Amino acid sequence: MGRLVLFFLLALLWAAECAVISNKDPLESCQDFGLAFERVFALPGEASVLECPLSIDYLFDPKETSFNVSWYNVKTGSEITAVEHSVILKENSLWFFNVSKQHQGKYRCVVRTSSKCFKQVTMLIVSEMTSETCERPQRSIQNIKARVNDLLACPLRRYLKTVDRPVIQWYKNCELIQEDEKFSINREFLYIRKVHEDDAGFYTCKMSFSLAGVAGEMAETIECEVQDEYLKKPQVIQPVNEIIRMEEGSSFSKDCVVVMLGKGIPLIEVLWKVLVEEEEEFVTQNMSHRIHQKPRNESVTADGFVFVRTLSVSHVSEDDFYLNFTCLVSSSRGHLTGQFMLIPTDPDLLLFAGLLLGLLALFFTSAVFLCSVFKVELVLWVRTAFPFLYKTTDGDGKQYDAYIAYPRVLEGSSEKAEVFAMSTLPQILEGRYGYKLFILGRDGLPGEAVVDVVQEALSRCRRLLLLYTASSLCSPEAQEWAEQQTGLHRALVDHSMSIVLLELEEIRDPLCLPLAIRLLKDKQGVLQAWKRRRRWGWAIQDRRSEERTSSLQPSERFWKEVRFHMPVRGKAKDRNWFSF
Template sequence: MGQLSLIFLAAVLWAAECAVIATKGPLGNESCVDYKEAFERFFSIPGEVAILQCPLDLNALFNATETAYNITWYEERTGSEITELEQSVILQKNQVFFFNVSMQHQGKYTCVVRTERACYKQATWLMVNEMTSENCVRPLTGHQQIDAHVNDLLSCPLRRYMKSVDSPSIQWYKNCELLQEDEKFARIKDILHIRNIHLDDAGFYTCKLTFRLGGVIREMGETIECVVDDSYLRKPQVIDPVNEIIKIEKGASFRKDCVVVVRSTGIPMVEVIWKSEEGLISNLRSHRIHQEPMTEGQTDDGYRLVRTLSVSNITEDDFYLNFTCQAVSPRENPTGHVTLIPVDPDLFLFLGLPLGSVALLFVLVVLLCTLFKVELALWVRTVFPFLYKTTDGDGKQFDAYIAYPRVLEGSSEKAEIFAMSTLPQVLEGQYGYKLFILGRDGLPGEAVVDVVQDALSRCRRLLLLYTASSLCSPEAQEWAEQQTGLYRALLENSLSIVLLELEEIREPLRLPHSVRLLKEKQGALQAWKRRKRWAFMDRKSEGHMTTFNPSARFWREVRYHMPIRGKAKATSLFRF
């Protein structure tokens, strides 16, 4: 029995050990999302430090700041987990540090990231090669390209490790020679600036990272094969000025930008200068003529350089003098010119002012004629009656036929009072017009239709009076149609018709169709409307007081539309 217990215990321990080993395997029994091999390779040489970085992008897989996870590294060759049991290995975040690398460390390593719910893995390679070159060039190198004739830079591939170590510093070598700070090279952190690049600057550059880790100073390096491209840098172009001639007054100030475009991927080695026939223009702002410091801006395909020429006070000596902008570069030195000349004599005083005065006078006359058309016309008719032909002998007896609907009470009664009393008082009593008013001038017993037709044939104008309700009812429209002559005059436009609107019409669609069309065509004289600019003239009495109290402006408009009693003979061609 005891022997069986021992056998059972041994079997349980063996199963547990197998389970532990399985969890530590590179693949394990769990299902991990496999991203295969990463394209990037890590290079090292024996005796230096090698750093492997997990190729998985954690932030693309899950929220690394809020999700708990752990990273495990496995060696593909042995299938074992990499731990820190050896002093030559340090695990830090998503990196593995191998100290004193040997050829046995070369191979494929798998990074496994586990969370509570998922598992991801991806493999990467560590390449370890012996140094065989006598010029300190490592067996495996990266490649970077810089452009000729400009200032450009090289970037150390080890820059990504600088935040993972203490006291990092980088030194640059070309072949085995340590590069020093001078006019050619400048070191800024992990960047090597190379000025005035030539074709012989191509070659192998090694950046060596020295740092402290685990209390010990370590170092690692990587070589870059630098290729100089001599094809991309184009000639600079002066796009402004382009041989300009500028007119300017004596004593004025002058500023002109010289704009140069350089198409280049690197920092351009181009200087923009201004010069005159007397030599280079001063850079001192205290001088009357000087050039300001050059400004530089980056564009989509290169750089835009600007330098400004400034002249504080133009003198006679500056006229007809060529100011030249030049772009100085290793490729070419293009130029652009600007010449100042005095402005032409000012002809504005001789031509501009008279023409402007005539134009202004014309505008004023047109404006006055538009605003005071009625007043001017009445004044001319009064002062120069001989300009208009007389109405004598035209076969007409009356100046105007007064028509108004006499159907409804209220407004129609007011219209009748206005037609029978006010109009005769003003037009006949004050201005001597002859009016025919139905009901006043017709003979008793005559048929209305005959009276209307006969009267209209003897009148020069038709004055149709209406209120808000006098023409807007079926009865009023029937009244208008019953008077055949009036209806024909409205439809056929055989007689000059003047609409007198005694009250505001708020529903114009209720007017008879012929009246509405006529109003839309020529408008109506609105006795109810009063204008503020004529208010001071309303105080002058026209000799009448009625329910309707039109303004003086209204009466002038009525007179304007009445026939003109001129004195010229009928053969005269003058008309206003």
């Protein structure tokens, strides 16, 4: 008896579990992609297509995996299985014929494989057309260009291979379009000749068809916008009435370059022809002929189009001379020509002229290059080798070759400039090259006023060498230093004497320099003691010397530039033939 009761209870539990399983939603295990963003719009009485929004190629490889597609009405939850009078299942799509308000709603597409299941919902919206221009609730936008021939493409052309016996008609606003001088129809394309601004508007493409024996029609509207961009008349860039000298027996090619500005669909032809015995003949396109034209090359630029057609002569003969070779350009915007003529040339004369011009160009280029690169060395060599070409400085009323000036403002800020002025400059310029320098603090008399010393000493010097560093001149006190010394300020501002700027450190902020020095630096430049210059074979030597030199021991190149700007000690007494 107890066993019988236990068996009865187990049977009740099994029946209850089967009832739960039978009531479970079979789509619950499918991967859900939610509601698709795009909506499908339709008008009552027309046909409409719902395409499965799932990207099957993204989910799996349909070529290697078998699958099936089923549709469900989300509102009722029932599967659409049978072919109804107004609904047809075609591959992955659900076709509605004679759409009504009852068809509006959400539909779920389910894709199943042997191991997986996917689902996504799409929506069908049925609405009336209330626009006076027959504008439908769903439309696409297409642009055509003014002043040229252009076309519109029917959005329904993607269904042409799916349906049977499709027939397409075009409407502008609400009027049927008939083929005439303005419009021509080629199935899914509407061609519009010489587009005008008035051609903008709403165009409707309507397709009548049959599917599985059921007839239907569907339509979509295009909002057409006209862009006023057009092609201008082409221009022949080359040849332009050219005469070309050519040696007999040589090969030759000539490009016909045509430019067409604007945007649109260019209708243009570029061909070569030649006038032989007063008869025009088009040049053959057969590459095996001695004279032939190559296929046209077309490229698109930001401003328009460039067309190039090449005329090729593999072996120039005597008969080719004095013929008019003409490039003929034919387009919807006009016709143009460009010509050239071949004439024989003397090969010896041409070779001699080419060699002569080449030698002259080489000599001129070399001279300019040597003068620009070795200007300082050349000038210093001429001064040393030919001192009689330069006027002597004796009797000019000057006692010193250069006045050495450097800011002495804050303690420590001018230490490098002072060491350079007191030690390095005298060692090189006076000890090695014999120049006479006036250095304030060394050559002035004790007890003299600084302002008087500066003004009086400058009047006896031929040059002013101004030394400065980043720390000695880039301070508020240093900004006033030059202005406080009357003679130095006059020389800087009035340019009363030749001034040479010596920069001992790299100035990273040029605005910190006094205005007068900045203007002078921009005008004539500055000699930079801190900079290392490398030239070809001396690069290794410069790199080695760079480790043991500093701005207090500049390179040999720097001293050459200083000597270049120093007064010339010539021997001529009456005249100076050259000036550098």
